Amino acid sequence: MTAATGTVGTTGTTGATRVAILGGGPAGLAAAQAALAAGAAVTLLDEGGRLGGQYWRHHEGLTDRRLQHGWARFERLRGVLDRAEVHTGASVWSAEASDGVVRLRAVVGAADAAGRVALDIEADAVVVATGAHDLALPVPGWTLPGVTTAGAAQALAKRDGVTVGRRTVVSGAGPFLLPVAQSLSVAGSEVVGVHEASRLGGLAAGWLPRPWQLVGKAGELVEYVGALARHRIPYRIGSGVVRVLGTDRVEGVVIAALDADWRPIPGTEREVACDSVALGHGFTPRLEVAIALGAVIEGDRRGRFVVVDESQRTSVDGVFAAGEVTGIGGADAALAEGAVAGFMAAGGALDDGRMRGPLAVRRRMRAFAARLERAHGIQPGWTSWLSDDTVVCRCENVTRRTIAVRADAPLRAMKLATRAGLGACQGRTCGRAVEAIVADAGGAPEGFDRRPVLAPVRLGEVAAVATGGPEQ
Amino acid sequence: MRVAVIGSGIVGAACALALVEGGAEVVVIDRVGVAGETSSRCEGNLLVSDKAPGAEADLAVASNAMWRVLAARLDAERPSCQPLTEFEAKGGIVVAFDGGEPALERFAEAQRATGIRAEAMDVAALTEAEPFLSREVVHAVHYPDDAQIQPSTATQALLDTAVRAGARLVIGEVTGALGRAGRPGRLSGVMTTAGPIEADVVVNCAGPWAGEVAARLGARLDIRPRRGVILVTTPMPQRVFHKVYDSDYVGAVGSGDAALQTSTVVESTPGGTVLIGSSRERVGFDDRPGVAPAAAIAAKAVRLFPFLEETLLLRSYFGFRPYAPDHLPVIGADPEIVGLVHATGHEGAGIGLAPATAELVVHAVLGAPTALDPTPFLPGRASLQETA
8 A cells, every 4th residue: 555645736837936835934934925925826835733833833722822922923824825735744855956946745644644645846946944943952861751842841831731740940041941931830830940051241242232123022022021020930040950850750950050151060059849841952943954955054063054145045046945944033033034035936026115124124133143142052061061871862872971982983983883863853852962072072073964864754655756656 | 014094984994904913004094084984874785695706706705704703803802982893694685576587596506606605595485584575576595695784883893993903093185195206106105184194005995086086196096986875764673684685786786877776675774774775876976866766766675575665764875886887896006106005996895895805905015915816806907997
């Protein structure tokens, strides 16, 4: 029995520019709206079950509207999609671009579902709006049940109204910790404390200059801070969870003061009882589709992003990118970039009057994003809270020591010798942490982002491309 | 004797170990480090089954025997930080679908005449050996000497052992030759981005880049890259017990055609994944294989093992194999440049042929005796010169 049962794709019979959009979060939705406005035939793919991405993650019945921002905007964006071809639950496993033609292959349906539908999409342009994963740095004890990423805790609370525990410690870096704490509180967990790793100096450098740039974004943040005060949640800067305690599940954490490099300051450790921990140290852009399409990526192991120009155009003809894959900037930046990318992908002009608003917002939010990175960016000292036997790659159970010993080998050889990053998540969870450990030990590998198989796909579904099964 | 080995893939690492144990002072030079390229991007085949009778088959049989001793030694002597070679003497099974059995049986018969063990299997034996194999398979030959190794960790183990014996690894790229004053056509070492390295003999083990390295040293060597794609599934309970090939493998290996060719090779790894190879394409060093090779390989693998249809593909990778136009490894002294020895051109067989290659290199460099015949592999042979 062949799993793939049919093929659909943008037809382009109307002669309109065919624009494919990967991702149904703020950037992808804004891109779809702008591309439709410019007259394109739009196909939008999202791997989630519902549109909205991480920012507007929701459940039709269970979601508490107090936890959503800009919901009316989401409904407006979603409203215009009846003119587009939309596939949710679609995993793109292959993406190619050559001679100005983009070819995408996807399967629709859960990985273990029977009869997934194969999509084979040809387009004149593609907008890569694949967003970011939340990033949790390893901490001794982080494999205990009760530890989640901040993003997972947020998703459960926001979408389903479920908390990860009764007493939760939130630890990491960045303004994202604030809505996570708020969501946990609203959903019924006692948040024992929010621990921000950055110190006052770093925060001041990022947040204090040119406060007028914060207008708009600051409103949302002020609201979160107000929520922390209402729920009497302590917010501690320059501190973090450096160890999770417990035998079979979380029983508490060790909190320590961190110096400017995020090194724990000896003598400051104290134990706090809790039954759950939410860790979030930032975000990792999901670059694999952009890399497969050949787009130039720049940056270092602290952050690598797709390079785009004023038009959100990447280095490859017909390939545009918007949102967190081009730099962690939040939903407002993503909405503005998405609008520019979608409009330009559809053949629009940058000096079109409709682009004035998005371009202005993008300028302001880019500056804001740079300041966020300056204030909250991961500092190299964090690896000193690891112990030798801390599991770093959870899929393959690989410890810090094992990785450090082979740090002088090239990345591929190191991975094959240690199995770090070779498991089910293919380094999506541990990649940045492994790179930091290797750098500490004197090696210099990069390249966890390259994944020729973009999403798990059945061999039968791959074979169908050759045998012509679901092809037209 | 000071020897500079260029390249720390499996061939360079094996040569370094054999040379240092033969008494040479060895420096290994690599652009990125141990097993950074081809040797981390292949399957680790130690095969006799795919070799038609001839010089390469003789080398493969000898090398196969050497690997058994070498792998056992590397694993037994290893310090805890050195990875295992994962050597497995699992044997290979070559199968033919309807219509393919006469060709397979003819090929096996010719191999038997040269001493390769090739045992015809009836359906009962095949079903017992590989219960999940397609029922469409009508004939199979068992090659008990085929084996498997984890190529990247085996390379790391070889080089670690060589370094413990006194070899030195330098990270740098070869940029040119160090000449000898008044002695044109004679090397006295190499220039690298990490500085000059003096040597009495330079051994070019740069795999698919060996042609480029030879050119930088003033020599001519026709070695070209041939790209191969391999698929890896998610881990699962073991359902493939040998290296299982479609008999069309033999045709693709021997072909010089530049276009995409595939032949099915399916096997399990100790990690529980199933490795599926392999394609061959001569497309230069193009690093964007696209979906076509993966699709072609997947289609053939599913035909061989129908359960694979529902199996999840976890990742794929590709590597460049060093292709010599006359399909023979290139091992021995350069015909023109004194002090330069080549060891490359193994295409997809470099892992299996590494120990025997190292023995021939030690013979060429240090004059050590060997029972192997070096003549067919010499870089000065006519079939290679015609194309250079």
